[in-house]
Amino acid sequence: MQLGELEKQVLQYLWNASEADAKQVHAVLGQSRGNSLNTIQSTLDRLFKKGLLSRTKQGHAYCYRAKVDREALIATLITNVTSDFVEDGEHSLIAAFSSASANLDDAQLDKLEQLIEQQRKLRKGN
Structure with a gap:
């Protein structure tokens, strides 16, 4: 899209x-x-x-x-863009996010870490 x-x-x-x-x-x-x-x-x-x-x-x-919030739309757009370039099981998307995170300050990195932890908990059903 x-x-x-x-x-x-x-x-x-x-x-x-x-x-x-x-x-x-x-x-x-x-x-x-x-x-x-x-x-x-x-x-x-x-x-x-x-x-x-x-x-x-x-x-x-x-x-x-x-109908969608900002974060959900951004996630959809990222998925749409990367789906043409990233194969299942490939780590280039993770590498790209890691590279992009080089521009984040400590507070933003802390927030990213917090969001990753929330996703882990959701995945485990907690």
Whole structure:
């Protein structure tokens, strides 16, 4: 799954705002970017069709909410990108994360360690 720049900005907005209709998104993002209301509506519809947004009808308009949280989307995107390059049982993905972690500070590394431990506990059923 690929996301365009406007789609990413709309998701960021909805993660922060919880929910909005096309006019609200347009007021915040569309006008400053020079996008029409129609472009914003099309973007929201694409995100809905990709399964990233949910929507409910309110009067004549839809009200949109993010269907996935930021972390779940990032995990999905990483999996999509790496699945073409990483074979089952291969350690290159782990090596890539290790390499990327070189840019993390001590607090971020501590948080990563904590998250890994949580995953271990979930896997064991604790």
